[in-house]
Amino acid sequence: MALRRALLALVALALVAASGYAVYQRSFAQGASSLKAASNGRLDLFASVVEARVRRLEPVPATIQLNPAVLRLLQAPGAAHAAAANDYLSRLNAHLGSLAVFVLDVRGVVLASSNAVQRDDSLRGEDVSYRPYFLEALAGRSTRHFAIGSGGYAGYFASHPIYDGPRVVGVAAIKIGLDALEQTWPMLGAPALVADANQVVILSSQPAWRYTSLAPLPTERRVDLQLAQTYDSLRLPLFPLKVELSVDEDTQEVQGLLHGDEAKVSAALGQARNRADFMVLGRSLDGMDWRVLIFTSLASVRHQALLDGVGGAVSVAFVILLALYWAQRQRIERQKLGAKRLLEQANAELEQEVGRRTQELTDANTLLRKEVAEREQTEKTLRAAQDGLVHAGKMAVLGQLAASITHELTQPLGAIRTLSGNAAEFLRRGNADAAQENLLIMARLVEQMARIIDPLKSFSRKSTACPEATDAGRVVEQALFLFQLRLRHEKVEADNRCQPGQWTVWCDANRLEQVLINLIGNALDALRDAPHKRLQITAEALPAAQPPVLAIHVQDSGKGLSETDLAHLFQPFYTTKASGAGLGLGLVICRDIAAEFQGELQAHNVPGGGACFTLTVPLWQASMHPKTPVTP
Template sequence: MKRGLRILLGSLAAALLVGGAGWLAYTASLRQGTEVLRRESNHQLELFAAAAEGVIKRQESIPATLQLSPEVLALLREPQSPARIEAAALYLRRLNAHLGSLELFVQNQQGQVLASSEPGLRGEDLSFRPYFLEALAGRVGRHFAIGTRDGRPGYYVSHPIHDGARVVGVAAIKIKLDPINEAWATLGSPALLADSNQVVILSSEPAWRYTSLAELSVDQRVDLQLSRLYAAQPLPRFPLQVDLRVDEDSQVIEGVLPNGLGAAASAPRLASRAMLVMGRTLNGMDWRLMMFSDLRPVRQQASTHGLLASLGLGVVLLSALILLQRRRILRQKLEAHAELEDQVARRTQALSEANAQLAQEVTERQQAEATLRRAQDELVHAGKMAALGQLATGITHELAQPLGAIRTLAGNALEFMRREDLRSVQGNLEILTRLADQMGQIIQPLKGFARKSQARPQRCDVGQALGNALFLHDQRIRQQQVSLERELEPGQAFAFFDPNRLEQVLLNLIGNALDAVQGQEDRVIQVQAMQGGGQVLLLVRDSGPGLGDEALRRLFEPFFTTKEQGVGLGLGLAISRDIAREGGGELEARNHPQGGAEFILHLPADDTPQAAAQA
């Protein structure tokens, strides 16, 4: 009886252990998988938000330029003149055709359209639109609305037209949103855009459009009807109930769509499963971008991990039970040699435990090394993405001029072809080719830099890597008016190192030098290289205040930084030294005798016959 009770209690304990192990593995895998999905969704949202902002911001400054047009000012001074109306309309039609926008129009102080790129819009009274009221008050008006005449949705931007110090009219543009609708497929998940009224204006799901994320009050509905932003749309509630949390600092929206919520008729694909809702606010537009990512693959993977953990522990417990049973039978058969067998069993058990512990330690160390390597790769890639984000404005500025020239030359070429002036067409095409090459040179250094990859040592041109890093910091160097003294050019020094990692290290060193010389009277950065003894030494020196004793002692510690709070994490130099050591080099820092800080990067030289011949 007692033996049966012990067996029952043991079985229950084993079942609890197996179930507990499976639950712990499921919970850990679910948490990790959700975090990975959250990071991937955030990255996709950042790219999509940047594309959406680019569609709008490319044309939102056009109304501000209309007051510079003599045709528009003449029309506002003589609004009844047919000649003035036709001249202004012709100018607006040509500009609208060049820009590719939906409409360009000019209103008087009463909100009546005096001239438009679309003939049917002239004479309409649009004084009820919020963008007109904002511009009439001397401010820039921006909002989404459905056209009163054509019923097409668009983003309206308005600007006051001044004649001296007085506002005499309003210039407005209607920007098409078709490129945003065409880009939904890049997200790979259902998504939507909601305006400042929390009304869904664009979505990959047609049933979601013109629904309200929040319950609209009677006053809000009356205001929307008066302004006719959404025409005659009834604006029902959004079919899915989402519990959202908004981070006010980062403007990141996050929530979870539980199982069983939502209207299945409106969203049958989504109402029956859990979704991770991620979103963010678009800069300067008060628009919310939200994406619904399916959690089923994450939960299925977590279930698999929980099952494997339970099976693994069950095998271990069963093996232990079999071993105990064998030992009991052997002990009964060999009672005469009980003491000897007991000693042998204890020694065998100790060796087995030591071997298992050693194997576990080896496995844990291998896992820790792999985790560290992955974390380092992620941090390097994150640093690259942060640098690319800072360069977006500069690259846009660099590409804007050749793009404008290409548009003009292409238009001229079409006109020359119409006149059968093939020599002029050939000249324009040659200029277009040079401009395309110029744009290629601008974006060439960014191709390999943004790629996420593992370290692969190879023959590396140190001068070329330095040039790429300096290119990525070119905007800051020009803005801070830094004097750059470079004594290394491509083809002068070669190292056996991963080129992508070398660019990351140089990017960190030059960025720190730019931070050090900021605010100094003399802003100088010197970069020079020396080669010998199987090494390539790269020296980066700045004319900043130098490094204190504590900074020199703790400079390469993770999370130690001399910058102001909120500027940097203190990981750049620590990661850079780890990258250098991983590739067989070293990174050192010191104060230069003539002032400022100096970083010395040791790299293994490339000793191949080709490198020796070039050296």
């Protein structure tokens, strides 16, 4: 009897311990999952902040070559050109809020810098040809990476080659400061770090972790880093904690484990010895080869799991004690009444009740797991949709900017190619005057290309036009001149009835010429497959309009425009050309330019076949401005 009681006691103790352990494990798993979800949310926010503050300035070096002062400095280095370039880079750097913007020649010598008047971090005149951002850009590739610059200031460098035609003549680079990211550590609420592609810690909420290596660097890699002075002269010791990381290729999530002595881990993380229990989570930053790691303490989760386990064990012990008390009572009653059968029936009923409740609990647990799985799937779907919308918005903005610049530079570049061919032919024939005239026109077109970027920055924010008294016939003549080679090659009969000296209009001459070039180019495209190719340009005054305007008609003998074309002609990205031949932005931009000088652009079909585009421009009046020499 005593042995039986001892065995029952051991079984009860084992059941209590197993129940407490099961509740502990379950509570710990749920707590760790909740903590992981919260930490991942903070990591996503932090990763977004890092990418927004660091990567927003990466495209800047690609735009520096558009400034004429920079290209002149690389073509003819000198103090005068350097001063203009330094002034432009200084203003650009002040507007962007970066640490420095500088330009290097093909030898790696800094010719111009935004900090040229400062001693720290200027680099002007220094040779930085050993830097990877220079070597990559010199090879024609845009690059970006972390490095410690001169003066010991760390930053994120982005560079882009500068072209003069097909030849790389220099490198533009920008240094982006990382000090602003130090203010974002509190949002993580735990020790954290940022490691670069070399697995070197470049940013951390723990100063002792900075510039340590998460993994041993091979000797060859250390030599390369020292030659490039990526981390200046730092020795890069190993990270004080042993961390094993694994990366999910689909979600780019990073998970890791901490190894080593508990006291060492606690000291490195600034925690008490009995709280050295941490979960390592991270993110790989898109396009930067950086990783963000956060060390989240599991002490609160483990403490709560311990309380739940103790509570579960106490509950089971209470149930066991209750069962024992009931059995003892039944035994006493059985002994008193001698009703062994009733005691067995009571035990059977008790077992049936326990089974029923166990089944209910099992069903409830199954339903709860299903709901948790559905919520996790919903969260993943929502996160994927949000990422897609953000990516689509970024690509839309980049696409519009690239499309606008490409379209507006096509015609001037074609004209320069035509004029350069004419100049070469004139020089071969010994006609230096004609060649000089073509070269002067080419210089004017280059200046015009430099100003194209102002009206193309966006459709909603345009530069202020500079109207003046302009000879409309001269502008038409110059626009047709740019297409002389194409007119002869395609055998198009051009009839220009708007001659110089007939009409004086009030507008910006360069913008009027830009609109006419686009309309003439479109007309020539429409005549490509026409049996009879005829281009006619006429003009007529409309004095009844308020204010009086000059209507310039550009008419072709092509197949004309369909009803659908007429309905959508001035909508962005709608084009009647074949796929890849047009972007659908030319007429939209031309209409906006016409509206700037109070004009209009309309289109209609003409009897007999063909389309006609009518551009109205205000006529010059003495009340507008004293008449100045009329030049296009």
